[in-house]
Amino acid sequence: MKYKVGDNVKVIAGDQKGSSGKIIKIFKSKNKALVEGINMVKKHNKPNANNPKGGIVEKESPIHISNISHVTKDGDATRTGYKIEDGKKVRISTKTKELI
Numbered sequence: 001m002k003y004k005v006g007d008n009v010k011v012i013a014g015d016q017k018g019s020s021g022k023i024i025k026i027f028k029s030k031n032k033a034l035v036e037g038i039n040m041v042k043k044h045n046k047p048n049a050n051n052p053k054g055g056i057v058e059k060e061s062p063i064h065i066s067n068i069s070h071v072t073k074d075g076d077a078t079r080t081g082y083k084i085e086d087g088k089k090v091r092i093s094t095k096t097k098e099l100i
Contacts, residue, residue: 001026002070002080002091003033007100009068010077011038016063020071024060032062039063072096 003009003023010020021036039061047054069077070093078095091100 001028001065003065003068008071009033009035010071010075011035011063011067012069012077013067014063015039020075027062030062031065033065033068034060034062035068036060070100073098 003026005023005026007023008020009023011017016038019038021038023033024036025034027033037060040058041061043057043059045051045054045057070080072078072093072095074096076095078093080100081092081094082089083092084090092098093100
């Protein structure tokens with residue numbers, strides 16, 4: 001998996017194309033990621049003890065990882081490469097060669 005929680009990513013395909021955000025959670029088995037402020041859906045909640053009125057809540061929905069890409073410091077989408085540095089495997093941007 002190229003992505004980790006906390007990575008800044010940009011949406012490269014779909015309705016939200018061009019918007020960017022930070023990864024909140026990753027679902028490895030489904031190959032999906034939850035990105036902050038991306039793919040918002042409305043969820044209808046029944047009234048309960050915590051929320052006596054119920055209502056409609058907007059929350060993020062997972063997006064497939066094939067539709068996101070890492071972001072460089074300039075805000076451009078980039079692919080991810082790997083390099084061995086001091087005996088450790090690190091992720092690098094293929095456009096700018098900087099560490100991710």
